Amino acid sequence: MRDIVITVLVFGSVPLIIYRPYIGILVWSWLGYMNPHRLCWGFAVTMPFAQTTALAIIIGTLISKEDRKLPVDRVVVVLVLFILWMFITTVFALNPTEAWGEWNKVWKIQLMTFFSMVLIKDLQRLKWLIWTIAVSLGYYGIKGGIFTILTGGNYKVWGPASTFIGGNNEIGLALIMTIPLLRFLQMQTQRFWLKAGLLGAIGCCAIAILGTHSRGALLGLLIMGGSLILKGKNKFFFGLLALVGGMLLYQFMPESWHERMGTIKTYEKDGSAMGRINAWGFAINVAKDRLFGGGFGAFDGFWFQIYAPNPDDFHDAHSIYFEVLGEHGFIGLALFLLLGFFTWQNASRCIALSKKYPDLQQLGNLMRMVQVSLVGYASSGAFLGLAYFDFYYHLVAVVVIGNYIVNTRAAATTAEQPQEAPANARLRELRSFVRTSVKPERSAVPSK
Incomplete structure (x- = not known):
């Protein structure tokens, strides 16, 4: 039944997508973030839903x-250069064989990133996109948070199998990036309801992140959480809530979780941590x-x-930075870092310009939360290998779209302001010059 519902929804939307x-x-x-077809058990699991949707998007756009x-x-320019360098x-x-297979995935992700920039050009559509991403990934946060509570945190939270976020580390990173969007x-x-x-969903996501038993996700959660409080509203309330909630969750998690998190301080004795350092040395060499690089x-x-x-x-990169360095060299890493910067x-x-327009205050708030997501990606990604995660590049697209919206508004406001004719402007300047030139000097004789 689930397979039929997903299939009908996707293929039924094709005419609407073309329109x-x-x-x-x-x-x-x-489809990309929630992966609903991966929650099925029949024919829908292998159906080419993403390809069908992409084809409909291309036809509709044309x-x-x-x-x-x-x-x-400049963001778009650097992104294009990075894609060309990866090619x-x-x-x-x-x-070569594995490289071309991976390239086939990456360029498709980037293609949809560019189509997002082309088709999402107003604030309302942008908010719908944020709703779609946040709800799709928030589903796993709510599910994982409830699972962690019911099992006492004794079992790991995993993402949907055979996807970008299938592993415990990967779903942890995705949820870290999702929390700021839910907050927006x-x-x-x-x-009120x-x-x-949404506040409950944020709490479930935080619990689910702890439930992944990922050390990198824990560090990312702490850094992202601090940034979220600093850039958000009601700093005192949410700071106190985070402090109390964090202490309760820390006490709630089982001893096995505490032992694993404790290896952060003694990484030199942990085989997994030393394997990552060895992989980073491989990337540098x-x-x-x-x-x-190695491709x-x-x-x-x-x-x-x-x-x-x-x-x-032998270990995987387990770091977005060393993953890019090992696969695309120092030039690739420089482009990757420049894109983020x-x-x-x-x-x-965009935050600064949106303050000038009352109807774009939501856009400014969105950009703040996107920055918090970027902080989460940059910090947690230092220990997780998701350099080509479509979520990150979608956030890049969101910033490009936000700048387009505020630039368009600024240009329209300038055009609406009455412009003085050049001849009148020159005449006014001449009169001002004459008045100041012939102005009589005050008498030097002191007044009585």
Whole structure:
């Protein structure tokens, strides 16, 4: 039954997507983040829903009469350069077969990122996109939080199998990035029941993150949580709530969880942690030896025998930074970091400009929460290998869209202001000059 429902929903939306292609971005996001077909048990599991939706988006965009121009700024330029560089490194990859297979996934993700920038160009559509992403991933946060409470935290929380967020580390990172979006939605809604529900969802996500038993996710949660309090409203209330809630959850988690988290301080005695450090050394050595890095799939047991400090200790990158460094070299890492830096700066610029327009205050709040998500990705990602996670690139697109909206509004406001004719302006300047030139000087004789 579940397979039939999902199939009918996806294929039934195709005509609507062709008519209004921005709806396809919402459907594609739902499929990409919630992965509803992975919750089925029959034929829907392997159905090409994402490909069908993408094709409908392309067709709808081509025949649409809406503005189809891509907003271009420095973020978009760097993203294009990064994609082109990844293609070049794929050509020179150490493992060509695996590299081209991974490239086939990455370019499709980036294609939908650009279509999001083209089709989502107003605040209302942007909020619908945020709702779609937050609810899709928040589902796993609510489910994982309840599971952690019912099992006393003795079992790990996992994401949907065979997806980007299938592992406990990966779902932990995704939920860290989701909490700020849920907070944005909670700030904007006026309905009490919805505010309370979204606040509960945030709490469940935080519990689920602890339930992943991921050390990287714990560090990311702490750093993201601090940033969320600083950039949000009601700092004292939410700071106190986080402190009390954190202490209760810390006491609630089982001894096995405490033992695993305790290895953060004694990483040199933990085999998994030392394996990651060995993988990071491998990435540095590959980047030093090869301008183009190792390409996708470079973290391979065979190449560890050549480049790793300890050739017999094979591990995945477990870091977005060393993953990019090992696979795309120092140039690739520089582009990756520059993309994040420019995205942050553009979000700050959007926050500043949106203050001038009362109807764009929500946009400013959204950009603040996107920055908190970026903090979570940057901090937790230092210990998790999700450099090509579509969620991150969708946040990049959200910032590009936000800047487009505020720039369009600023341009429209300037155009609406009455402009003085050049001749009148010159005449006014001449009169002012004459008045100041012939102004009589005051008498030097002191008054009585």
